[in-house]
Amino acid sequence: MRRGRVGLAVGLAVALTSGGSVWGARAAADAELRIENARYRIVVEQRRGAPAALVVSRLDQPGVSRRLTPDVRVLMTRTDPGYRAMSLGEEVVLTAGWKPAAPPPHETELFAGVPGQKPAPVSNESDLFAVASPRQHRATGVTVKDAQTLTFSFKADPSYDVALAIALEPGTAAPIIDTSVTPRVAGFYSAAFGGVGGRESATLDFVYQPLVWSWRRFPAKSYLTPESMATTAATFVTAGGLTEGVAADPAEIPYRFATFQNSRFGLTLRDVDGRARPMLFAPVLGGEGSQRAAGERFAFKTRYVLAAGDWYAGLQHVLRDVFAYRAERQNAAISLNDTLDNMIAFAMDDAYSGWVPELKGFDYKWDVPGTVKVVSALHALGVALVTGDREIYNRRALPLIEYVMSREKYLYATDEAITYQNPSHFLRGPCVEIGELAGLFAMTGGKSVGFKREAERLFGKPRRLNLLTDTGGGTWQDALAMYRITGEQSWLQKARSGADAHVKAEIDTLPGDFTTNSALVDKQAAFYIDYGPRWFDLYEIYEATGERRYLDAAITSARAMLLMLRSQPFAPATTMLVNQGGRVPGVVNWQRVPNPKSGPNEPTWIRVPRDTTTAVPEQRLPAWRTSLVGLPPEQGRTYGLGPIMLTHHAAWLMRLAHHANDPLLREAAENAVLGRYANFPGYYFTSFETNVYQRADYPLHSYQDLKYNAIFYNHVWPHIALLVDYLVSDAFARSGGRVDFPSAYAPGYAFLTSKVYGHRLGRINDDKDVALWLPRRAASFSTPAVNHLFGVGSADLHLVLMNTSTDAQDVTVRLDPDVVPWDAGVRYDVALTGSASGNTTSIDGVLRVPVAGRGFTVATIRKLAVDPAFQRRVVTALPQPPSDRGFSRVETGVPAIGTLTGMLLSVVPEFADAFVYMDATEKDARDVEFRYRQGDDEWTVVRDTAYPFELSVHVGDPSRALEVRVTATDHRGTTHTGPALVLAR
Template sequence: MKGPRDLIRFALLLAGFATCAHAQSSTPQYRLSAASGGAVAVERGGKRAVYQPQFTVIRAETDPKLGLSGFASTPGESVEGVNVENYPLPRWRAASGNGMTDIVYEAGSVTEIRATDSRSLADGGIAWTFASNPHFTLEADIRPVSGEPPRISWTFTARTPGWYTIGYTGGPGSDPAAVEGFLQPLIWQEKRFPRAPLLSAESMGGLPLTLVTRDGVTHGLSVDPRESPYRLPTIANARFGVMLRNPKGEAQPSAFAPLLGQTDSRFEAGQSATFSVRPLLVSGDWYRAFTEVARSLFGFADIRQNVGQSLNATIDAMTEFAMDDAHSGWDADLRGFDYNTDVKGTVKVVSALHPLAASLVQDDPEIYRLRALPITEFLMSRTKYLYNALPDEAGQNAARDMKGPAAEVSELAELYQMSRGQSPVFRHYALQLAGKPRQLNLLMVSDGATFWDKLALYRLTGDKATLAEARSLADAYIKMRIDTPQRDFSDVHLDRGGQFWSDFAPRFVELFELWQETNEPRYLNAALTGARRYASYAWYFPTIPDVEVAVDRGGVAPIGLFTAKPGATPIRTPEITLPAWQVSQIGLTPEAHTTYDLNPGIFL
C-alpha cells in the first residue's frame, strides 16, 4: 500500500457506511397487527411481512448423540464424517438407525403445530393458543419491544420424557431462485444456499440469525440476545441453532432451541423451557440488516482500546515473543516456525515481508539476521510454504524438495523494492514466474497472472501496459465476483484446501490497492463490497456485559488444545480480573471454516 493513511481512510469509510446503514434502517419503528388465521403482520417503514403461528417440535426417544462432522485438513484425504462443504456441522444419530445425519429433522419424530386460536394483549402483542399434544404443551406470543424488533417467545412443557428441540418455523418462505441473497452463518452468503435444512449452532459465530433479501427488502429471524449468555460459545455449551432452508427447499428463516442432544434438551415429564426470537424487517440488503442487528440489538460498538501500556510497548512485546526461539517455535536449522501442531516434523512460513518490515521500522539488525534473512532463504529455496523433514509424513500436502522459490509474484516484487533494487534476484524471479501456476499452500493454485500479480509487476517495472492489464483483469473479476452473486463454492476451491475467509470473500484488499494506483471509484466500491462480506465472518455476539471477569482461575492457565500432552500440568500464573471486553472475541474472526469450533488463538 502507499501508506497507512489510505488504509485508515478505507477503514473509516467502511465504518461510516456501517453507521449510515444503521442510522437509516433503524429509524422506522416496528408495528404489529393481526392477520388472518392467527398470523401477525410485522410492519415497518411501509414494508410488511407476515409471521404465522407455526412451530416444529422434534423429539428423540433416546440420546441423539449430538456431535460435529469432521473436516479434512489435507485436500484429497479420506476422513470419516466429512461433508461436501468440509465444514464441521452439528450432526445426530439418525432416527431411522442409518448412521449419522446433519439434518436435525432426521434425528427424531417431527411434529408441526399451529395455533388454534389467538387473542390480543394489553401491550399490543398477540398470544397464541395451541392444541395439547400427547408429548407436550406449547404456549407462545409475540410482543412489541420499544425501539427494537418485536419478540416471539414460547414456553414448552414436556408431557412425556424425551429429547426435544422446538423451532419457530412460521416466518415467510421464499423460492430461493426468486430472491436477491441470503445469509446463514458462516458460509452461506450471496446466493449460496444450503444443500439441505442444515443448522448453524450458536458456536458457529457471526450473528445468530438468518436473512433473506427480496425486492430490496430483507426479512429474517434473530435469536434474542438474552438467550446467549456471555462466554466463548462452543459446541459443548451451544444453546440453539438457526436455519435458512426448510424441508420443502424454501428460504425460510427459523431457529431451534434447545440444541438437540445437549443436556438441557433432555426433558422429564412436566419440565418446561422458554425461548425467544426476533423477527426482522429492514429496507435494504442483507448487509444493512446485518449491521443494524449487530449494533442495535447486540450492542456491537468500538469497544477496544489500549490499556496498561502504549502501542509501541505492545509492538515491543510482540517482537520479543517472535524473537524468542522457544516460545515462538522457531527452528533455526530449518529456517521456519514449528508447525507440529498440524503436521509432525514440519515448519511453515508464508512471507518474509513481515520480519523485514519489522527490522527496518525498528532499526534492528538482529530481527533481520535471525528472522527476515533465514525466512527469505526458506522461501527462495523451498517448493511450498510447508516443508516436511520427515519422509513418512504427508499431511497438508507438505513438500520435501528444494525447487523454489515458494513466494508469490507479489512477494518477490515487494522484496525487490524493499531491498531498494540491491537484490536483483527478486526481480528476476518475479518476472520469470509471472503467469506460471504453482501450488504453494495445500493444493491451492497461485497462477501468477491475476490482477494483483499484474499490479505487483507494474509497481516493479512501472510499465503502463502492465497496469492496463491489471485493470482489465480487475474489471473482469468485478463482473464475475462482485457483481455476480455466487451460487456455490467453486470459487473457494474447497477441493484444493480453500478454507480461509480470504478464500470465501472477494479480494477486497487487492481491489483497494488497485484503487490506490488508479483512483478509479469502481475499484474502491468493489473493495467496499468485498470488505462487507468479509466482515460478516467475525463474531458480534454474545453481548459484552459491563462487568469484570476472572481469568486464569485458581492461579493456572489452561494448556492449549494442540500442545496438551498426557500428564501435562497447567501453567502457574496469577488469577486476575479484567473488564469483560478484554477477553471477548467480538470483532474477531475464527481461523477458518474448518477450524472455527476449536476456538484457536485468534486473540494473538
C-alpha cells in the same frame, strides 16, 4: 387514535380460523388487535378464506411491512436422536450432527454445502429434518396483554402443549417472539417460530445462515448451525429491497464460550419443503436441555428481523439494533506500541521464538514436527526498516529472504519421509507468490534484480506453495505484481481485466454456489477468507489505478466478511474473576511428537496426551478483556478450538472504514486488536476463563511449557507486521488521510496478508518528506490508552498520538535521549493538530499533549533532528541502475550440483549480500565446497557437509564483482565442478 385502538384491544380474545372469519364487519373494525412501540406496529389480520396473519410494519420506514403466520414447529423424538460433537478434523464441522439411522454412503460436501476435495465417509447425519420431521402448529386464538404482548393459543397435541407470545418492548426494540413447549410425554424436544414466510431460493437477492451460506449460496440440505458456530446468531434473506429473518435474543446467549455440546439453539434457513424460511430451533434436538420429562416446560426468545434496504442495511440492523454492536475494547495494561516492542524482543530470541538458524525458518512442531515454515520475508524486512534496526535485518529479514527465494514451498522438511501437510524437501524456489517478489523488489528500492528475474520466470506457471493448493498460473493479482515491478501499462491492463471479471463473478452477480471460490474446490485449504472475494487484492488494485469501482468492491467484500466475525455475546459491564483456582486448562490436551515406530505405513508423528494446565494467579478484570467479539475462526476443521488472534483483516477494515465512512467497519477492526495481548499470544483461544495469553511473559517459555494454546512460530513476524499495519492504518483513518505512508503488499497465504512499510517516504499534514519511524522504547507515556507513530521529516519530528479510550487524555510524553537525540536545556516549539490545535513546548524530552476521547493529535516538534539512516538510504537510488549480473541461474546438468542460483540482495547502496544455492540434495551430493572472492582477493573457502547446500556472503563493497565457484562430491567420491558465478551490481 393508535392508543385508543390499543386500549380497545386490551383483554379481547379473537378466534383465528382458516376457513372463514368469525368476525362481522363491525366486529372486525372494533376489535382489531394491535401492539406497537416507537418503531414497530403489529396488527392481527384475519382475511376470509385465508389463515390468520400478523402484519408487522416499520413505523420509521414507511411502506415496510411483512405478514407473519402465528406458527410454531416442533421436533420431537421419544429416543435419543444421537446428537454429538464433531471431532477435530472431521469433514462436516459447521453444522450440527446426529448419529444416522443407517451409515450414509458418502458425504461429498466439505463443510456441509461446500464442494469437497474427495468423497469421505462420515458418521453424522447433517440434515435436521432427516432426523425428525417438524410438526406444524398454527394458532387458533389470540389475546392482547398489557397493550404490549400478543398471546396465542393452539389446539392441544397428544404429546405436548405449545405456546407463543409476541411482544414489543417500549422504545425501538425489535419484536420478541417467545416460543415454549410443555411436554405431555418424556422425550427430546426442539421448537422454532416458523411464521416467516417460505420463499423459493431463486427469488432471493441475498441469504445468510452462519457460517458459510451467504451471497446467494442456499444450503443444499436443512443444516442446523448450532450456537457455537453462529458468529452472528441470526439467519435472514434479502429480496426486493427488504431483509427479513430471525435472530437469537441477546438475553438468551450467556457470556461463556459456547461449544457444540452446550449450544442452546441452532439456526436453519432451509425448511422441510426446500424453501427459504429463517428459523431458530431451541434447544438443539438431542443437545443440552432438549431431553424433557412430562410437564417440564422449556422456552426460548428470538427477535424478528425486518429492515428496508439491501443486505448490508439488513446486517447493520441485526448488529446494531438486535445485538447492540459497538466498539467494546481499548488498550488494556499496555499500549499497542509496548506490545509491539515486547513482541519484537521475543521474536529476536532464537530459542523462545522457535527460530532454526541453520534452516533459516521457524520450527513448525505444533503441526508437523521435523519441519520449518516461512510464509513471507516482507514482514521482518518491513519491521527492520521502520524500526531502523539492522539486527532485525541481519538476523531475520535477510535469512528469510534467502529461504523464500530458495525453498520450493512454505513448509520445508529435511527428512523426505515426512509427508503430513505435504512439505517440500527441495530447493526449487522461490516459494512465494509473485506479489511477494514484487514487494521485495519495491522494499529493496529496485536494487535487487533477482526478484524481478524470478517473477518473470514464474509468471503463468501454476505452483503449490502451501498444502496441495494451486496458485499462480497468470492470475490478475500476478499481473498487478508484474506491473509494480516493471511499470508497464500492459500488465496493469491485464490486471484490470482479471479484476473486472472477479468483481462481476463474485460481487456484481452474487454467486449461488462455491465454484467461484477456487481455493475451496478440490483443495485442502478452506480458510475463512476463502469464502468471499479477494478484497485485500481489490484494495491493492484500487491503489494502483485510483478507480473507484475496485474500492467499492473491496468495501462490499469487507462488509460481507463481518458475517464471519463474532458479534456476540458482548461482555457485561462488570468485572469478572479469571484463572479461578490458580490453574488454567489448555485449549487442547495433546501435542504432536515424532512417531518412534514411523515407517512406510505409519504416520511420522502421533498425538500424545499431556497435562496442559498452566499455573497463573487469579485476577479480577473488566469483563470486556475476555470478550471474543470481533474475532474470526481459522477454518471449519479447527473451529472448535476457538477463534484466532492473527487478525490481519483489522488494518484493512480500518482503511476501508475511512473510505466508506462506515463506523461499523472501524469498530470491528478495534474489537479485533485492542487490549488483547501484551506479547505474542499464540493462536486459538477460548478466553472467557483466563487472561494467561494476555501476559507480557506468556511466550517467554520453552515450547513444552507453553500449554494454553497453539504456538505457530511462523506466525510471529506476520503478527508483528499486523500490529505495524494496524497502527499506520489507524493513523490514516483517524487523520482522514493526512497521515499516510506508502506501502508494499505482503500477500502471504490464507489471511496472513498485510501492508508493509519503510521503503518510501510519506506525509504527515503538509510535510511530504516523512520517514515512518517506530524505534523500540523511544518514549514513555503517562497512560497506556494511547498508541503512537513517529514520523521523521526533513526538519521536524512528528509524533502521532491515537487515543483508544472514550475518555480524553492529557498525555505526558518522555522521549528517551538515547533514541531521540534532544539537546538538554533547549526548549523546542511544538505545533499541535488534530483533536487539539495550537502550540506548546518541549524541554529535556518532556511534552504534554491533549488527545480527545477516541481522537488523535499530531505533535510536531520543530527542529528536532533524527536520522533514520537505514530507512532513508533505501530510498536513495544507485549511481546507475542495477545490472542483470546481480542474478544468475544456471542448469548445470550435473546431478551433484543441479541448478545453481546466485543473487545479490541489496537494500541500501553501501552494501549487499550474496546468496548462492543449488538444488542438488543429500542423495546427489555428499558435501559441497564453495569458493568465493572479490576481484583479485584471496579465495575464501566454505565447506558445506549437510543439506541444504547454500552460501551467504556479506559484500561490503558491492561495486566490486563477487566470483563464486562450486565443487560437489557425490557419494561415489567423484568431484564435480560447476560453472563460475559472477555477481555484480
